[in-house]
Amino acid sequence: xxxxxxxxxxxxxxxxxxxxxxxxxxxxxxxxxxxxxxxxxxxxxxxxxxxxxxxxxxxxxxxxxxxxxxxxxxxxxxxxxxxxxxxxxxxxxxxxxxxxxxxxxxxxxxxxxxxxxxxxxxxxxxxxxxxxxxxxxxxxxxxxxxxxxxx
Amino acid sequence: xxxxxxxxxxxxxxxxxxxxxxxxxxxxxxxxxxxxxxxxxxxxxxxxxxxxxxxxxxxxxxxxxxxxxxxxxxxxxxxxxxxxxxxxxxxxxxxxxxxxxxxxxxxxxxxxxxxxxxxxxxxxxxxxxxxxxxxxxxxxxxxxxxxxxxxxxxxxxxxxxxxxxxxxxxxxxxxxxxxxxxxxxxxxxxxxxxxxxxxxxxxxxxxxxxxxxxxxxxxxxxxxxxxxxxxxxxxxxxxxxxxxxxxxxxxxxxxxxxxxxxxxxxxxxxxxxxxxxxxxxxxxxxxxxxxxxxxxxxxxxxxxxxxxxxxxxxxx
Numbered sequence: 325x326x327x328x329x330x331x332x333x334x335x336x337x338x339x340x341x342x343x344x345x346x347x348x349x350x351x352x353x354x355x356x357x358x359x360x361x362x363x364x365x366x367x368x369x370x371x372x373x374x375x376x377x378x379x380x381x382x383x384x385x386x387x388x389x390x391x392x393x394x395x396x397x398x399x400x401x402x403x404x405x406x407x408x409x410x411x412x413x414x415x416x417x418x419x420x421x422x423x424x425x426x427x428x429x430x431x432x433x434x435x436x437x438x439x440x441x442x443x444x445x446x447x448x449x450x451x452x453x454x455x456x457x458x459x460x461x462x463x464x465x466x467x468x469x470x471x472x473x474x475x
Numbered sequence: 476x477x478x479x480x481x482x483x484x485x486x487x488x489x490x491x492x493x494x495x496x497x498x499x500x501x502x503x504x505x506x507x508x509x510x511x512x513x514x515x516x517x518x519x520x521x522x523x524x525x526x527x528x529x530x531x532x533x534x535x536x537x538x539x540x541x542x543x544x545x546x547x548x549x550x551x552x553x554x555x556x557x558x559x560x561x562x563x564x565x566x567x568x569x570x571x572x573x574x575x576x577x578x579x580x581x582x583x584x585x586x587x588x589x590x591x592x593x594x595x596x597x598x599x600x601x602x603x604x605x606x607x608x609x610x611x612x613x614x615x616x617x618x619x620x621x622x623x624x625x626x627x628x629x630x631x632x633x634x635x636x637x638x639x640x641x642x643x644x645x646x647x648x649x650x651x652x653x654x655x656x657x658x659x660x661x662x663x664x665x666x667x668x669x670x671x672x673x674x675x676x677x678x679x680x681x682x683x684x685x686x687x688x689x690x691x692x693x694x695x696x697x698x699x700x701x702x703x704x705x706x707x708x709x710x711x712x713x714x715x716x717x718x719x720x721x722x723x724x725x726x727x728x729x730x731x732x733x734x735x736x737x738x739x740x741x742x743x744x745x746x747x748x749x750x751x752x753x754x755x756x757x758x759x760x761x762x763x764x765x766x767x768x769x770x771x772x773x774x775x776x777x778x779x780x781x782x783x784x785x786x787x788x789x790x791x
Contacts, residue, residue: 353637365637366637366638366640367610367611367637367638368612368613368637368638368639368640369587369589369611369612369613369638370613370640375640377656378615378640378656378658381652381653381655381656382617382642382644382649382652382653383642383643383644384640384641384642385624385628385641385642385643386628386631386639386640386641387640387641388637388638388639388640389631389632389635389636389637390632402632403565404566404632404633404635407518407565407566407635408635408637425561429561429564451561451565453565470629471564471633472564473559473561473564474559
């Protein structure tokens with residue numbers, strides 16, 4: 325795994341995006357970038373130097389939790405990030421019905437028209453079910469395959 | 476249940492001591508263990524989870540007041556229902572056999588500690604440790620096979636574990652490398668690969684594969700793993716060595732090997748299950764008396780699978 329721990333300036337840029345879209349103001353953890361787009365957050369208490377030394381002697385596969393993907397200029401939160409940051413998310417939340425929840429958990433897009441565009445957090449009652457992408461005629465589903473409920 | 480091999484039968488009789496106990500072991504071995512789950516306290520409280528599951532019509536029992544996260548699902552469910560519920564998909568619980576929760580209860584990792592989980596996949600114990608640490612501190616979780624690492628990673632994500640670094644290495648080799656970095660751990664779990672005699676209720680095919688040569692081979696590998704890991708403990712650091720098997724060659728003999736080679740003390744463990752003492756005599760071999768402090772969990776004593784757990788402290 326290529327490990328890049330974001331510096332404070334890079335982290336600030338991510339938090340700005342999160343604040344603008346979802347109202348998230350604080351990420352009190354390190355943010356690690358893997359590849360061009362994927363971000364992970366970690367609450368480990370090793371320094372950047374210690375992580376680097378560890379990566380030189382061992383095959384590090386993962387650090388922390390998959391948190392978000394950068395999509396062009398936007399940011400898409402993972403389902404587990406929506407749980408972790410639940411108390412801070414206060415913007416662009418879309419409430420769905422029970423029937424829609426069943427479809428969503430199977431990994432299907434929700435067929436409904438939208439005026440707005442961009443990523444929204446999907447909520448069913450008190451549960452946050454990840455992020456969807458609003459387009460003209462549907463809400464795109466990004467639930468990972470291994471998390472989908474099979475028929 | 477498959478037919479027991481005569482040598483396996485004889486060994487279990489020797490371990491269990493009396494005929495009545497052995498008959499109980501045989502009887503319970505024919506049935507599947509109860510369905511048990513562990514509430515993932517990183518995402519939901521036990522009270523909230525219990526009330527959600529009961530609202531679905533599930534009958535839930537919390538057998539230990541001091542560990543409310545441990546739950547027995549007493550209702551008869553459809554096949555696969557435990558893994559299909561929204562609460563499982565969202566990571567609110569982990570399906571984990573009761574006895575398999577005991578090694579981490581014995582290790583008791585605390586927030587802020589540095590913990591090594593040497594044989595971590597599929598992640599039941601890593602996620603349990605992360606929850607007990609409240610996502611604070613660091614767990615280095617290692618396994619040596621990519622397919623198993625993928626399952627571990629998936630479980631860590633689902634449970635929202637943020638304080639874990641996943642490494643893919645041979646366990647002994649990783650310990651040697653960590654020693655070169657002079658990295659020392661507060662707590663270590665070696666939940667070693669084993670002959671799985673304790674799992675015959677949920678996986679009776681184990682009996683078909685059982686043979687004494689495999690046990691001897693595993694014992695040699697387990698000694699290497701335990702020895703390499705033990706050297707990474709801080710002074711007064713603690714290691715739990717566990718297996719899901721009954722064979723003393725894979726259990727007490729491994730701990731005895733540590734005690735004879737290091738300044739190691741086998742500590743008493745307080746578990747919420749009925750345990751038998753570790754054996755100190757096995758087939759003309761005498762183990763250190765301290766090893767009686769280890770815990771043997773037999774299926775017939777608690778209606779669980781079988782497990783062996785020893786907690787060893789590094790003294791200077």
